[in-house]
Amino acid sequence: MQLDIVDLDETWQSAAVAYLRRWPYRNAIPLSNVTQLRGRCDVVLAHSGGAVLGVASHYRDLPFPGLAFALDLDQALPPLLAARRYNAGRCLAKPVACS
Numbered sequence: 001m002q003l004d005i006v007d008l009d010e011t012w013q014s015a016a017v018a019y020l021r022r023w024p025y026r027n028a029i030p031l032s033n034v035t036q037l038r039g040r041c042d043v044v045l046a047h048s049g050g051a052v053l054g055v056a057s058h059y060r061d062l063p064f065p066g067l068a069f070a071l072d073l074d075q076a077l078p079p080l081l082a083a084r085r086y087n088a089g090r091c092l093a094k095p096v097a098c099s
Contacts, residue, residue: 001048003076005083008034008043012052016045019052020070029068033057044083046076056080 008016016034020027033041040061046054054071071077 001073003046003048003053003073003079005044005046005079008038008045008055012045012047015047015050015052016043016055019045020055023070027070030055030057030070033059033068044080046071046073046080054080056083 006012013034017031020031020034024031034043034055034057037059041057041059043055043057045052045056053073054069054076056067056069056071056077059066059068067081069077069080071080
């Protein structure tokens with residue numbers, strides 16, 4: 001299966017919202033990141049044949065990497081995270097202390 005990773009834009013906005021609204025409680029954070037918080041988030045999505053298979057987002061206003069994702073296809077996660085690392089590199093490249 002050919003999997004394409006693209007930045008969320010007007011072309012994919014309604015498809016991403018429809019995808020996430022299938023399970024609105026499970027996808028509450030990603031759904032808010034592609035709608036109400038869209039201006040403060042970097043969002044990428046995975047699609048194949050016009051069908052959305054996953055969404056990953058980074059909320060920029062947090063002092064740590066605020067990542068959220070939802071996906072149907074396990075194989076979509078690595079390329080989505082790689083795209084997020086590239087697009088939000090300034091945040092994700094910083095070490096995060098965990099205790």
